[in-house]
Amino acid sequence: MGDNMMMNGNTLPPSPCANMTLTPNSIEMVELMSSSQWTLALLIVCSILAGACLLIYVETIMFILLRLPYGTRRGFLIFLLGCFPVFSLTSILSIYFPRATLMAEFAASAYLAVCVYTFILLIVNYFGGYENMLKILHEERFSLAQAPCCCCRCLPEVALTKKTFHRARIMVMQMTVVRPVALFISAILWTDGLVAMCFETYQTIEVVLNLIATISTLCAIYGLGLFYEMSIRPLRKFYVRPKFFGMKILLLLTNVQAAIFAFLNRFGVIGCLSPLPCDSEFTGNVILNAIVAIEMPFLLVIARIIALKFVQRFHKLEQELSVSMATLETNAAPMAEEMCSRDQVRSSNDVRITSIPYSPPSSPELPAEITDEIKEETKEELKKEAESIIMEEIMKEVNKTMENGGVHTSTLEKRGNRDSIC
Missing domain, CATH: 1.20.58 (Methane Monooxygenase Hydroxylase; Chain G, domain 1)
Known part of the structure; x- marks a missing residue:
């Protein structure tokens, strides 16, 4: 036993701040969360909200399938709305199965990466294709002073060309590689047992990886700002303003929040919370997953309202x-x-003219055929x-x-x- 006492199905740690070298499994986690009123209430609320998020998403899919006739846009819209239930479910699973936290984060980040790429495809689809987009915006000029560089008013205005379009797209698409790779490296270190052998080194590497992922996310938000500035005027009727805003909020909540908690865990800001083990990283992960599980259903409701306005508008247009x-x-x-x-x-x-009797005698009458x-x-x-x-x-x-x-x-x-x- 000693300081590194293991929990089993029947025994809880004698002290809420007992140092644990191994993350509890699902059965031990449920027993821990059930041993206190506030943790039990938190677990129930997160579970209910995750289930509600999934039901709202299914209902939204049914509405879109019945009202929106365009196959490509319909698929893009359904896939983008799936971000919210995916993050909600992976967060609640990380609470129930804390040893699978890295796997759940990797799956959610991979889905988010595909969603970011899908969002760019949707914007191009609204223009009718890449060539039509360049034709429509060839005379448009947009400012490079976008968030998070909105305070840099010295940045010039540029015209949309193939080069600027591809640069903006690369700024967005790099996040689809950097974030999953960072989580993959973290999962390899966890599997190798570095967290047990040298916890301080593991936390330092985690901070560096989260810092890289945060910088990548800010670059992606800047690229989305450029796309927003390009398309806000010609695509006003497609409700692109709230869609861009929702995508930026989703990127911030899913990446920047994780980086903030990684810094707090590294410097021990998050202390012991009974009945959870006295492990700053473990406690921080539980709190972060609970926050994400609570946030996603409300964000999905807002996204559903925006999507239904778009669907109803085009359904009415289709009828007209x-x-x-x-x-x-x-x-x-x-x-x-x-x-x-x-x-x-x-x-x-x-026929009457050709049958007049005083026609010239030299012109023979045409045959009937x-x-x-x-x-x-x-x-x-x-x-x-x-x-x-x-x-x-x-x-x-x-x-x-x-x-x-x-x-x-x-x-x-x-x-x-x-x-x-x-």
Whole structure:
């Protein structure tokens, strides 16, 4: 036993500040949290909020699947909203299974890395693609003084080019590599047993890794600020302002909070909290995971409100567009019939003219087969002319609707095609 006494399923540490060299397993952790009222209440609240977060996410997915018809944007939106339940579930699992904390953090960071990349793809998708984005923003100029460098007013304004776009994207994408790699190195050191052999060295390495991850996160936030400045004006109707703000808040809460607690653990600011073991790092991890588990459901509710506004707007636009397309198709049939009737009248007049008795005797009368062939050719030409006129009117109406809502033309052109008119 001694100072390094191990806990089993029936025995708790005699002192709340007993020094423990091994992290408790799940059964021991539940017994520890159940031995005090405040820890038991904290565990119950975190568990309820994690379950509520998952249910809210499922309900949001069902609403998006029923209302948003665009496959690519719908998938991006669902994947981005999944950040909140993922972090909530990994945090509550880290409380129940403290020995799996690094694995849970690594999984959540990997998901966040993919979400950051997905967010950039969503912004480019709103513009209709990378080439369209460069065409729309080729004359736009934006300031480089963005958070966290917003106080540096000496930074110039630059125009969007391929080089500046790729630089801003690299600033965001580097976080998708740095944070997971830092957690991977930490997991290797933990597995190697360095935390038991030389705890001070392990904590120092943890502080350095968290500092690198924090700097990487701030660089990613700066890159997101550049993308925000590029797209705020042309994409105002897509609610990009709250989306960028939500992504920045998520990055800060999931990375900067961890770095702050790592510094507090390193310098022993977090003391012993009964009935938890007297281990600054262990206590700090429990508090951090509890905070994240409580924060995520409320952030998901805010993100759900923003997402539903976006979905309802485009669902309404889709309905208006369907009505306008149906009206245009209904009006197209009478126009085509009128063009066909004009063709028939013109053809009959041509036949009457050719049958006048005082025509020159030297011009022989055309055979019936040739006359029918001329009629058919004339009819086909008029038919094509009618189709082009109708399609021009349809596309004018569609472009007008696009300017009001920003809908892609590929889907609408498919709707405008018809097999025949006359």
